[in-house]
Amino acid sequence: MRKAASPDAYRDSSITTSGFVIGIDVGGTFTDAVCSDGETTWRAKSPTNPARFSDGVMGACAMLAQQAGLTLGDLMSRVVRFGLGTTAVTNVLATKRGRTVGLLTTKGFEFHLHAMRNHRDVQGGWIERFWMPMEPEAVRGIDERVDRYGQVLKPLIADEVIAAAADLIKRNDVNAFAVSYLWSFRNPAHEEQTVALLRAKYPSMPVYSGAELRPIMREYERTTLAVLNAFAADALDGIEELEEQLKDLGLTCPMLLLHSGGGAISAEEARHTPLALASSGPAAGSVAAGEIAVVAGLPDAICCDMGGTSIDVAVVTNGIPERRHTADIGGIVTGQSAIDVESVGAGGGSIAWIDDRGLLRVGPQSARATPGPVCYGRGGTEATVTDAMVLLGYIDPASFNRGGMTLDVEGARAACARLGERLGMDAMGIAHGIREIALAEMSKAMRARISSGGLDARRYGVIAFGGSGSLFATAMAKELELPWVLTPALASVLSAYGAATADIRRERARAVDELLPLESDHATTVLKDLMERAEEDLVAQNVTPANRSLLCEAEVRFHRQNASLTLTIEGDIDSDDLATRFRTSYAKNFGVSSLTANTPIELSTLRVTGVGKTIRAVLPQSPHVEAGGGLNAIGSRDIYLDPDHPTAVPVYAAVDFRTGHRLEGPALVDVGDTTLWAPAGTSVELIAGGTLKTTIASRG
Template identity: 45%
Template sequence: MTILDTEHGTQPPGSTCIGVDVGGTFTDAILSDGTTVWRAKAPSTPGDLGAGVLDACERVAERAGTTLDALLPSVARFGLGTTAVTNAIASRTGRRLGLVTTQGFEDLVPMARAMRTHVDGWLTTPDSLVDRERIRGVRERVDRTGTVLTALDPADVVAEVQWLVDHHQIEGLTVSFLWSCVNDAHESAAVAAVRERFPDLPLTSGAELLPVVKEFERTQFALLNAYTGGALDGVDTLAAELAARGLRVSPLLVHSGGGSISVAEGRNVPATMAESGPAAGVIAAQAICAATGVSNAVTGDVGGTSFDVSFISDGVASRRSTGELMGIWTALPMIDINSIGTGGGSIGWVDSLNILRVGPRSAGANPGPACYGRGGSEPTVTDALVVLGYIDPAQFLGGTMTLDSDAAMAACETLAGQLGMSAVEAAWGIWEVAKSSMTRALRARFAEQGVDQREFSLITMGGCGALSSAEIAHELGLRGVVVPELASVLSAFGAATSDVRRERSRAVSVLLPDGSDVLAQTAKELADEVRADLAADEVPDEDVTIGLIADVRFFRQHYELQIPWDGGLDEDGQAALVKRFTSEYVSRYGSGAVSTGAPVELVTLRAYGLGATVRASLAQYDDGPGGVPEPSGERLIHLTRGSEPTSVPTVVGDTLQPGHRLTGPAVIDAADTTIWIPETFTATVDSYRNLHLEAAK
């Protein structure tokens, strides 16, 4: 067996990499020593992030035949994807904030662009990160060209902040003025005055953090950053514990952009960690695509609490700069991930219209699904799968955790009583609703992307993903399904493989073509800033790669498309950029949406820097005997609603070798997940021990 790194060569001999992903139910860990990849899961520990991480690391070290204390001194890379920031946002337990903004625009954030969210069938205004009474306006005004219309008196800002401190005991402050992305002189002066008067008050500046057009999104991002400022305290404690136990390198945190940053930088911009785990999974899926020759893929990550979807086109993950994040519309440079509240721990319930729903509320890690035997009593997707026979209670997590099938049945019986049906029918309903929700989410994303789904494969990940992926792919007409060998811990693998990534942005708002040197000069300045950021992260300059992204739109339209660009910004380069933008626009919205001769505007220019690091790699195995693997037994499974259970052959995942081929129906009991192969599907094992599922023609 060899270890193949699809981008940067083989893993250095003797190096050890650990990747960890903290999920809502389980904390996953992978360990690579350059020859073998081990994996393990441990229950997540809400409120004490480090305990679950250390438990998972100790388990994976034990599987490698050593101890964590003996292993840590040899670790060259420790990557961590964490839900700490996500949890602070989802539970709305961040800091009590104040906001100082331009007078007359105090209602900008509360109005929330007239956004509404669905709550039990009703449309409601989304929760705000800052209450209206804690928003204060000051006299100042800059126009869209950067011209000062009304000068700022910094003393006015200090007086307003003093009022917020005295009357509302704020724990953090955000300053964000109108058009500060074009001229930040007022905002910089306000920030300096506040920091001098209140040196211990955490302060975030919108223009300093993300100087992009759209004051609402810019302000929201600054608020989000201030709101989550204390969310990484547990990471600091964990880093100190790891160092005390022998870790010689600083942990790297995966951020929403799919790259890694230091813990110190994570403290500076905690909001960028909001989609840490899902982003790590997409980065790992890119490696799967490169290894298996899949160019176009959609990822479906089914964890304990959510189903996360992202696109990979021509081997590169789609990105966005604005979007919704747990009910908050904000500017956040990130991998384009869409999430719904459907996962293995999602709870089945009956709404006020007597309709069965699944999620978004989840049993989480504590108490977890009823079958975990930790006090949970409400039926979850996992409980339903136990009742239906898809999950073997005795083989859960490779037999290291035995599930309580009686508790799962009792939970489903409670729900069945509300619906007037049997427990098995209720379990079937939970599973069907969950699959339908995931299918609808994928169908909607394909429609938004404007791509032909027949050209895409589904890369499934997460502990519960491989039980539904084949049927979802068949419903949508996808090319097929790839179930990676590391599917259940793929986000942890991504945490051990992502390069250090830093990004800088600047609003330019110029019509193309532009004859000045503004774009070229801005690109150079941004690249220099990114190089300095990576140097501060101790990345050698020879390991740095710089790239550009242009946010482009037709003039006066509201939203932009992000266009990766490496073709230069001279006259010919700008013309080529316009051509690529138009082509992308047509592919998404159709040629009828393009007006001939419409001006094209480059709104924001972004520079990103990648710093190559030691990284774990995919394991490639020698060819196996081929043929059909020997079944390990049989399991009774309810394949259709209202029918008697059917006996289905089972296969132990560890026995699968490259070249093996299975025909459904069949169940594969892997060490940390269960894979369902429906009757019309065939599964083949490739040289990385990934499963490729295809429907019969």
């Protein structure tokens, strides 16, 4: 198990006295931004334009400049780090509008990709295949063969490759290639030769190799990774356009893009693996939440990121987000390593509707930024979760987004009333139902994550962030009997803060597949080579030696079992130690009764992650209460805890909190760009890092 980071690790005074750090997260509804000079932190939210995401980025940067008392050009010329979490790749996959991909694979295995291991989806009661970003007709089998030991059984014929590629272009209008051969992770020579032939013949076409992207066992995951990267090859075009705009304004530092593993890479690196940017925003938020957890002294938490489109759930243990090495992207299992984030279509913009059974439903369709919830006044006509929360009083329509946007309460009421006519309910009844259903969907997602991970709920609390997270998190925690909820000072823009703080991370992995105890030094040689390559990756990013570190890991499993466990390696590979730790971890995860005495244990994969510390933003400090200084409400608001009877609830301002203050629920805390709801049976106090901690009274 990895040790938790020290809180002091996040208090690096070297960050900046002569420049600014900016982090951006492009969400489905709002583009969030954070700017820090090491002492003061500013934040902004600008509507996302799905057709041109750079509009939201530039709008948010202009707001930051105004808050800092600078022109946009002056701010950009003084920026020393610019981090961006983008939905560009996610949008390409969601809209299914990417390149036309052709796949070259080993002859006889042309259909293995579209068989999808018989993995199916259920839509409206019908069993369907998940979408695959290429047609079965766009696959060509090449008569080459390498065996499981890497020995060439049938050599590659160059003319056959060129003929197959030409046929794909002619018959299927292919404009991007994926190459994935059987056992290529053992011997990539045929894939390398094929890639070289295609790039020489068609230099303007993207070509992606499964063995180059992920040289590990499981040809299906390698193939899907190559195909999805080829499909999303154009997704970075908008990012490069944005980078040029920022350079014209005076930005001199390179833009760092957040990838799904929670680290940062350059735009040039992202071109080589664009799929790595999928789910970059939720990953950045999870990394930032891990920092919040450590600074708060509560390193085990469930992250609840609720924005306008979805709720994203991740688990942080010892301050480190849990990862998976075969990420599921849109129902397609890939060989991509990523922070383990599960999404449910229940966000602030989720649309309420009535199904064929006459039941009220919420999501997964979202109003997004355009047209947005009805209360935004931008042309939306369908009631959403945000409309319901405004009508029920949880959201103040006059101070939404720091007063920069006045909400239309009557528009929200009319939308809920229209929906209610079909069910014989009034607007308030529908609004109450929308909230309850959304809350149930969110709680279900968190409960599933707790049970699937075998988590001891007594050890875990909730970190709530995103624009809507603090309105629902405490109610969810009460439902699941979790003890506490943390609301960071930058809760509504925490993913943007993650973009302003994430370290550079480059991962290298290679299959080993040798039984323990190891009988040769092959694994040691592989580990050494991976370490050298990861070090070279950091050098290429200009990371100084003092800021470089390597994380070495081994995937270990019972011989030929599908599932493996990840164990850290410190120093040389110790076969006995790996076997002992594997059996201990296996028993903890799957039960002692699942262990067998004589089953061989296998070292399947070695992985090295290079981590480069960079200039980063810092969390705000928590001021202490002065003698005699109390916490006073700034007003009150009627909340409809049930649809017929409002309850007057005091409202407090988060900026008035000092360590030592404590309030009892029910209460609302106005954080400026989000609202914290503290129901009865809870108490709220300020702790380290400017974080509000809500403690939930035990039912016992």
